[in-house]
Amino acid sequence: PAKPIFSGQLPPGLQTISNIVAVSSCKGGVGKSTVAVNLAYTLADMGARVGIFDADVYGPSLPTMVSPENRLLEMNPEKRTIIPTEYLGVKLVSFGFAGQGRAIMRGPMVSGVINQLLTTTEWGELDYLVIDMPPGTGDIQLTLCQVVPLTAAVIVTTPQKLAFIDVAKGVRMFSKLKVPCVAVVENMCHFDADGKRYYPFGRGSGSQVVQQFGIPRLFDLPIRPTLSASGDSGMPEVVADPQGEVAKTFQELGVCV
Ligand code: ADP
8 A cells, every 4th residue: 555655744844845855875884975965065066956954863974074164053043943054055954063962862862853853944945955864774764754755865885785685675665655766876886096997895786776676877986085085074075076077976866866
């Protein structure tokens, strides 16, 4: 039986958003936040009005990956809403901008915090809200998918065999929720050295995913020191090097979402 994509009423703060895109992975450390942030800044560069919601409450990466002047979310005390901070025209909300230390929380509390941040934020008119999902396909992710009507999902993985199993889980979750998986990003798939290309994790699992699950697009991202350095420096690679190879890949991904 068809399950509703999301339950309940659309919160007012989300009613002015045209597309809500989830960037998801089953494991931590595969580059999900890197993809979410670079995708968001690419969409902004293409002329869209964009916001990023960092839903990774346990390890928020957004405060490291971007450098807004104002590093604290503001409250509108009358309306009891949250006003996003901003960096280079992209609106940002992260638990890491909430002015608290990293929290020790149980799952239901995490869901509560995420839902509150997401639904009480005054996003304003946006063409895209990119959600950096918490890693995994458990309760927290499911609840989030039920609070917001996602229009598309991008799954990030690395090329190992094991990662294939994880992607399958992610695809199944989104298909149950009737959210189209528009692309898989295979991150850290190769690196170039001494004029040669190396595939440290092997090859082929990405195309297997695409064939088996009928996902329209597969993108490869190489291991690049600049991707890691730009992540740490607070300026996304696509902003630092808008003509580069990585920026081109993200432009193609931007068209898919
Ligand atoms: P996740 O959100 O899945 O936990 P991150 O995006 O935070 O992963 O990436 C983990 C670390 O790996 C970060 O330090 C990031 O800069 C680095 N990283 C991600 N992708 C690449 C890449 N293709 N090349 C080099 N470093 C990368």
